[in-house]
Amino acid sequence: MADNSMVTLMAADHIEIQATLQAVKQCATLGTMLEVLDEQQTLGLPIPVLEVSGEALKKVIEWCEYHREDMVVETEQPGVAAQILTSLPQWDTEFFANIGDKDLLIKICNASNFLEIPLLLQYSIFVIAQALRGKSTEEMRAFLNIENDLTPEEEQKIREDNAWAMPQN
Amino acid sequence: MAQTLSSPSPIEALPMEVILEIMEVMGPADLSNFGLVNKRFYHIFTDKRAQILLKILRNCPELELLLHLYTANQNNFLPDRMLHPLTVTFSFRPDDAPEDKVFLTRNPVAWKNGKIVCPEKIKLNVFDLMALAQLVKVIDWWVEIYPRLRWRDHPEDRRCLKSDEESRLRKAIARWWLYSHYFHGNYWRNTHAPKKFELDARLHHVRILTTQEIHELDDLLGIMYETISKDLCSSPGKVNREMGSVVELIPWGKNGERHPAIVNTYMKLDPELLKYFLEHCYRYSKEYLITAITNSTHDLLFDRETLSMSIATVLEERSILDPDRPKTIPPMGIIAEDRANADECEVWNHDAWPTGFPPITKEQLAEQPSELPVRLVITLLKQLAGCHRNRSKSVATTLGLTFTTFLFLSQDPVRSIQNNLSTSINILPQVDISHAIEVHPSPHLPPPHRT
Structure with missing residues (x-):
């Protein structure tokens, strides 16, 4: 199959998304799947990506299409994990700024982890950490829409046990 | 729940x-x-x-x-x-x-x-x-609070720091902290001003930096001076204006005359202590705050900060040892707006002295220029004192002075001379001093201020 041929991906909610083969190869999981599958028998069939919603998959593929010319970063490549990220390239900054919905951002992060796209995973982790910057615990819970399952007594004990790390106020 | x-x-x-x-x-x-x-x-x-x-x-x-x-x-x-x-x-x-x-x-x-x-x-x-x-x-x-301090007078321009700005700021804060810990804290403190070409641990801290890093540190000190002056050492009070009395922040020190001395003394607080006092100063009375600050460090009122003097001394050493060095140094602050372009700054990024001592021979040391006549310095600095901050900064840059040195000299020239700081001015080669009259300052330093 030529790199510019189109592939259909099917998300968890049965939404079908078209992508170039080159973009799909940015996802190590899908790249391996395409290598393993018999090309003749699977040609034209949608590739199921059942762990990712259509909304998130669409954004992931948008990112992959833009970066399809980039060299695919190997997960185990030494130095990748140790690389310090201080800011994103301009296009990627705009990409994440346009997402708007924080739940979608987290879904993209999860999808990039499942699909093994190290650079997108690194970028989305960075963006989530930046979004949480300067927030109190309560604000983080509200931002992440997450339930507090600690009782006030437990929370107080944790604060006392970890006074070195906890905020003073 | x-x-x-x-x-x-x-x-x-x-x-x-x-x-x-x-x-x-x-x-x-x-x-x-x-x-x-x-x-x-x-x-x-x-x-x-x-x-x-x-x-x-x-x-x-x-x-x-x-x-x-x-x-x-x-x-x-x-x-x-x-x-x-x-x-x-x-x-x-x-x-x-x-x-x-x-x-x-x-x-x-x-x-x-x-x-x-x-x-x-x-x-x-x-x-x-x-x-x-x-x-x-x-x-x-x-x-986190740096943008508020940097754009204090222009909040409409305030923005988050870019990653390279944050990196420069973090290093400058750590260098300031390290210097404060050793020379402004509870170890024995050298009360003499640092002198050129001497073995001095204070100068060591600055000599190992490039000129670019020194200017970034100096830029931070300028912001800290303003922060301490306005946020810590000023209290609200009634001021009579044409339209009636209004409440304004009044600098500590009688009629503002002793204010620079107070600020320069409090500039010895390290970043952690200063953070604490800035966070809590609004809760306490002026008297209580002064007592708390005074008790925070051993003999705090005994001397003033020396980092700005060390910076000025090292920059002067460099200009003496490298006659080909350009007389005008481009702005190299922390924020992009306070810096020349990357190429201009890069020129000043390779002149650190890693050993902590200048590469000087005995012959070079013997050829050092004579001391600057102090009357000229006093006259010049008194004229410059009282300029608007931005104007002051540009004057300081033009004269080749670092901003904190300029502030220190212009607001308290007599003490500066007494501390031998007059020799740390880069304007020496540019000013005709042939008709200046030598003035010998009193050998007795004024007592430390009592806040």
């Missing part, structure tokens, strides 16, 4: 290793809050504490400086010990094999003045990492 939410958050679906990675790119303060969000995050936080802290610390551009600060002790005042190279390691378990230890900083063996220098080897444990994280939290606080 536990909250009840309609639908589960997508973050609940993130695997543990991704949560861990998010924690690793946070600052210590955010991490502390994040670890308390729920039980799952708290368990990840406690189980992987050392791993998370290591990653956070190694992401800090100021780590090496903070390691020097954390391991600072009295022995570093012994010859050749100040800022001695360090190799700092961490092991997850005491019985870890040597190859499993993690290097926080690693300095190779080097030669210094013909002698071999082996880095001091220090092993840290998880409690050391926690203490280091506390230092990082203080720097995080300054980074």
Whole structure:
């Protein structure tokens, strides 16, 4: 199959998304799947990506299409994990700024982890950490829409046990 | 009471290793809050504490400086010990094999003045990492409030710092802290002004920096001076204006005359102490605050800060030893707007003296120019004093003075001369001093101010 041929991906909610083969190869999981599958028998069939919603998959593929010319970063490549990220390239900054919905951002992060796209995973982790910057615990819970399952007594004990790390106020 | 939410958050679906990675790119303060969000995050936080802290610390551009600060002790005042190279390691378990230890900083063996220098080897444990994280939290606080301080007069221009600006700021804060710890804190303090071409641990701290780094540090000091002056050493009071009396911030010190002396004394507070007082100053009366600040450091009122003097002295040493050095140094502040372009700044990024002493021969030392006549300096500086801050800054730049030196000299010239600071002015070659009359200042320094 030529790199510019189109592939259909099917998300968890049965939404079908078209992508170039080159973009799909940015996802190590899908790249391996395409290598393993018999090309003749699977040609034209949608590739199921059942762990990712259509909304998130669409954004992931948008990112992959833009970066399809980039060299695919190997997960185990030494130095990748140790690389310090201080800011994103301009296009990627705009990409994440346009997402708007924080739940979608987290879904993209999860999808990039499942699909093994190290650079997108690194970028989305960075963006989530930046979004949480300067927030109190309560604000983080509200931002992440997450339930507090600690009782006030437990929370107080944790604060006392970890006074070195906890905020003073 | 536990909250009840309609639908589960997508973050609940993130695997543990991704949560861990998010924690690793946070600052210590955010991490502390994040670890308390729920039980799952708290368990990840406690189980992987050392791993998370290591990653956070190694992401800090100021780590090496903070390691020097954390391991600072009295022995570093012994010859050749100040800022001695360090190799700092961490092991997850005491019985870890040597190859499993993690290097926080690693300095190779080097030669210094013909002698071999082996880095001091220090092993840290998880409690050391926690203490280091506390230092990082203080720097995080300054980074957070820095835009408010920098754009104090123009809040409409205020913005977040870019990553390169933040990196410069973090290092400058750590350098200021390290200097404050050794020379403004509870160790024995040298009350004499630093002198050119002398072995002086204070100058060592500045000499090992490039001119670019020195100017960034100087820029930070300018902001700190303004912060202490306006946020710590001013109190609201009634002022009579044409339209009636209004409440304004009035600088401490009789009619503002002693204000610079007060600010220069409080500039000795290190970043952590200053943070504390800035956070709490609005809760206390002026009298209580003065007592608290005075008691915070041993003999705080006995002297004033010397970092600006050390900066001025080292810059003058460099201009003397390199006659081809351009007379006008481009602006090299922390914020992009306060800097020349990268190419112009890069020229000034290779002139550090790693040994902590200038490369000077006896012949060069004998050829040093004579002292600057003090009357000329007093007249000039008195004329310049009272300029608007921005105007002052441009005047200082034009004259080749660093901003804090300019402030210090222009607001208190007599004491500056008495402290031998007149010799630290780069304007010497540019001014005709042939008709100036020598004035000998009183050998008695004014007593330390009583706030």
